[in-house]
Amino acid sequence: MRIETIPVGPLQVNCYLIADADSGRTLVVDPGEDAGRIAAEIRRAGFEPCALLATHGHFDHVGAVAPLRRLLGEIPFLAHRDDLFLIDSCRQAAARWHLEVEDCPAPDSFIEDGQVLEVGSLRIEVRHTPGHSPGGVSLVAPGHLFPGDTLFHRSVGRTDFRGGDPEQLARSIRERLYSLADATVVHPGHGPTTTIGEEKLENPFVRG
Ligand SMILES: [Zn+2]
Ligand SMILES: [Zn+2]
Numbered sequence: 001m002r003i004e005t006i007p008v009g010p011l012q013v014n015c016y017l018i019a020d021a022d023s024g025r026t027l028v029v030d031p032g033e034d035a036g037r038i039a040a041e042i043r044r045a046g047f048e049p050c051a052l053l054a055t056h057g058h059f060d061h062v063g064a065v066a067p068l069r070r071l072l073g074e075i076p077f078l079a080h081r082d083d084l085f086l087i088d089s090c091r092q093a094a095a096r097w098h099l100e101v102e103d104c105p106a107p108d109s110f111i112e113d114g115q116v117l118e119v120g121s122l123r124i125e126v127r128h129t130p131g132h133s134p135g136g137v138s139l140v141a142p143g144h145l146f147p148g149d150t151l152f153h154r155s156v157g158r159t160d161f162r163g164g165d166p167e168q169l170a171r172s173i174r175e176r177l178y179s180l181a182d183a184t185v186v187h188p189g190h191g192p193t194t195t196i197g198e199e200k201l202e203n204p205f206v207r208g
Contacts, residue, residue: 001018001019001122001142002017002018002021002045003018003019003144003187004041004045005187006034006037008031008033008064009034009099010099011032011060012190012191014030014189014190014191015030015032015034016028016029017029017045017047018124019047019119020119020120020121022120024120025050025120025122026042026050026119027050027051027053028042028051028053028072029054029055029139030053030055030062030189031052031065031068032059032062032063033060033064035067038064039071049075051076051117051119052077053078053111053117053139054077054079054087054107055147055189056080056086056135056136056148056149057083057085057090057104057133057135058086058149059091059093059094059104061148061149062079062104063090063094063102064101065077065104065105066104077105077107077108078107078108078109078110078111079107080111080135080136081107081112081135082130082133082134082135082163083136083163084106084107085162086133086162087104087106088104088106091103111137112128113128113137114126122141122142123141124140124141125139125140125141126138127177129150129173129177130165130168131157131159131166131170131171131173132149132150132156133161133162133163134165136150136172138172138176143183143184143185144187145177145186145196146187147177147187147189148188149188150169150172150177151173151186151203152191152194153191153192153199154202155203155204155205156169156173156206157169169206170205173206178199178200178206178208180196182195182196183197184196184197186199196208
């Protein structure tokens with residue numbers, strides 16, 4: 001597996017390229033902005049994108065879906081059904097931050113808890129981890145976790161946006177993420193990487 005991190009946009013979302021090292025098949029996670037830079041990085045790495053996936057529907061994570069698809073060709077866009085209301089209104093949400101993004105297309109298919117995505121020979125498990133948003137998901141690859149805005153280095157996702165729920169967020173983190181091996185490397189939606197073991201001990205918001 002190869003993982004490339006591209007921080008994009010004014011909110012510095014980590015757009016991740018999760019690639020199967022053998023085939024180059026690649027899942028593009030959270031293309032929030034800077035479609036041109038993401039496409040250039042995919043070309044530079046020699047990757048072959050097979051799908052775009054949003055960990056959740058906030059505009060900073062889906063803002064470049066439309067322009068990136070124009071650059072990469074019509075590959076499918078995947079997200080959880082419960083964040084459709086956020087995806088549908090992402091341009092208006094960005095405008096409230098005085099930012100501009102294009103309308104995001106509706107997902108081509110909805111991803112669900114327990115679903116396994118096959119990216120070349122890589123198997124990536126989808127875990128529904130609501131709390132930051134109703135349809136937030138985390139992706140579990142061997143030894144690596146991509147929790148979107150659910151869990152950060154020494155922090156957790158905000159729950160004061162539409163559909164947020166602090167108790168649900170804590171439950172998602174304790175039951176669905178802290179149950180992973182301590183050595184699991186965490187690649188959050190913003191900011192630096194961490195590990196499950198470190199966050200269980202050091203996270204000031206949700207202890208393991
Ligand atoms: Zn978010
Ligand atoms: Zn975010």
